[in-house]
Amino acid sequence: MNKNIKKIDINKLNMYLNESSVHISDFFSQKKAFVDLIVTSPPYWNMKKYGDVESQTGYKQTYKEYLSDIKKTFQGVYDISKENASLFLIVDTMKRNGKMVRLPDDISKELESIGWIHQDTIIWDKGKTLPWSRKGQMRNVFEYILMFTKSDSYKYYIDRIKTVDELMEWWIDYPERYNPEGKVPENIWKFPIPTQGSWGNKKEFGEEEFRHACPFPPEMMARILLLSSDPNDVVLDPYAGTGVLLAMAQKMGRRYIGFDTNKDYKKVFEQVTIPLISDKWPAIEAYYNVQAELKGLMKEAIYKLRVLKYQKALIKKLRPILSPEPYNKNKFIRPVLFNVALAHNLSPEQLEDQKIGRVDYWMVLNDDEIDADILKYHVNQLTSKAPFTKYGLITTTRIITTNQLRNILDQNRFNNFYLYTEGNTKDCKKEISLQEIIDLLNSKEALFKLFDKDVPPLVSNVKIEQRDYSSIPAIKYEKKTYLNELIREESLLDLIDFDN
Missing domain, CATH: 3.40.50.150 (Vaccinia Virus protein VP39)
Known part of the structure; x- marks a missing residue:
């Protein structure tokens, strides 16, 4: 010292x-x-x-x-x-x-x-x-x-x-x-x-x-x-x-x-x-x-996008069970008529095990196109593993009939529903009333126009529009290859014999 x-x-x-x-x-x-x-x-x-x-x-x-x-x-x-x-x-x-x-x-x-x-x-x-x-x-x-x-x-x-x-x-x-x-x-x-x-x-x-x-x-x-x-x-x-x-x-x-x-x-x-x-x-x-x-902005957008995409991704995974035959636009094989996503919180929250939200999903069956128990089994099998466990959501999925959905809607328990159509879960089509939902369920012809192949329209209490995330910077994807990386280096252009 x-x-x-x-x-x-x-x-x-x-x-x-x-x-x-x-x-x-x-x-x-x-x-x-x-x-x-x-x-x-x-x-x-x-x-x-x-x-x-x-x-x-x-x-x-x-x-x-x-x-x-x-x-x-x-x-x-x-x-x-x-x-x-x-x-x-x-x-x-x-x-x-x-x-x-x-x-x-x-x-x-x-x-x-x-x-x-x-x-x-x-x-x-x-x-x-x-x-x-x-x-x-x-x-x-x-x-x-x-x-x-x-x-x-x-x-x-x-x-x-x-x-x-x-x-x-x-x-x-x-x-x-x-x-x-x-x-x-x-x-x-x-x-x-x-x-x-x-x-x-x-x-x-x-x-x-x-x-x-x-x-x-x-x-x-x-x-x-x-x-x-x-x-x-x-x-x-x-x-x-x-x-x-x-x-x-x-x-x-x-x-x-x-x-x-x-x-x-x-x-x-x-x-x-x-x-x-x-x-x-x-x-x-x-x-x-x-x-x-x-x-x-991104946290809010990612949470909403995950909530809204989840069922769409699930339907696609279920395709071999729901529609064994290849999709044919002239033959409507659409066992699920309607999807509903109800988020308990409209903003992400910190939950256990790195989860960011709780969501109740309803899949509305198209009459007798598929057995509800069989569908429930496959849904549980898929949602218990990746990629669905990567969404950070605590979920429940109910398989219901159109009559059950009508009864739920008649009770007027929910307000401010938003409609997503043609497989687009990134931009809200419009706000939709309870009566409009019931009208769609009563007209399959009108409902089928809102499908993306076999992916049904979605109604949710979560609203997202393109303007909600348009300010978040994104880079356009450009596929990189060894050749175009070389071409970037102008000094190497003379070394490449394009004729051969």
Whole structure:
């Protein structure tokens, strides 16, 4: 323990310290864990000297000495971190004397020996980087983000960073295949690295420039902060650099503390990073606000689309039982005349076992076309397994006659019914009254005009129209083949002999 270290009151944070983090736990007078999230990128051994400071981790050290300092730092970080803390470590491989130094592996071993648990590895696609390459090494455009936790009980709010980006256009046809909460990000994160010096050149900040070799993208820091922390949490960067994490944490209502031995970086943090993060934050906040709105629309739409599609999909699965002969438009083999879907809640809700709603289904038989008991048996067999168990619905299915439906409707127990016809369960045809439903049941000729082959019309208390989900972005499907992927690369066109 260094007795010359000035103690820090953990109740008075939001500070950037020009100190080494090798003995980080010695700075805090209260011996209790208080850090919630750590995001950092340590020096890559002796690849670069950061400023004129001699006593920095990696500089003029052997690889063994460097790893020893890394272990000391993250042992101290471990000691001051809460049990539910997470650590995101950004690191990369490097080459020395013609050999690859597997820095991510070696640092991981040091952290695991302390007690940190390796949970995930994310690839950070930086886009453009220094245009250098050498024998045995391609131009490197990615780094690793290693996620560690102190225990198995850690903060992980994946719903916050799910998105409604890059949905295929057919999501409305297969709502059971899409998560109502949005899409979980892949483990390759594409965040272009800020161009070296660009931030400092865009605005006047005195003589300071944004000179750090690798500042974190603010958007990437926001994603990590949303994923693994809450407002008022303490966020730590033991190798703070220009302090992008710290400034973003402050903007998002977290408390921060950063360590770095380079005094110039603290000046850049104060004079460049903080104002620039303030400029960038409105756009980042707006993005997540829009995503939250889109996810709300999508959750509602997927729930309704699932409720409405369920019986249509069931009829199609039942075809070999309902209509053994191939469909013939001149021969009406339509054992089910009518479908009814009654949702208990018109919006999705959180139920047991990841279910999102309760629905009662009625299948109205066409007189004596099929035995009700046989149909009931096959319905139970199908709905007890995929794909119907993937809909997230708790369902009951009743097989009833037209007279039974008439009696139910005569009791006037339900209001606001909506009609879906010709197999289209994605866009309401119209609102339909109880009398109109009874009139349809009394006229099979009129009813059959609303069929899609053997799929009967549907009446439900759930209403959805195309405009309810038209604002959700979707990508037109384009079948990819090896050939058209080559054609995309204009530089390869001359290599293809189309005549042969």
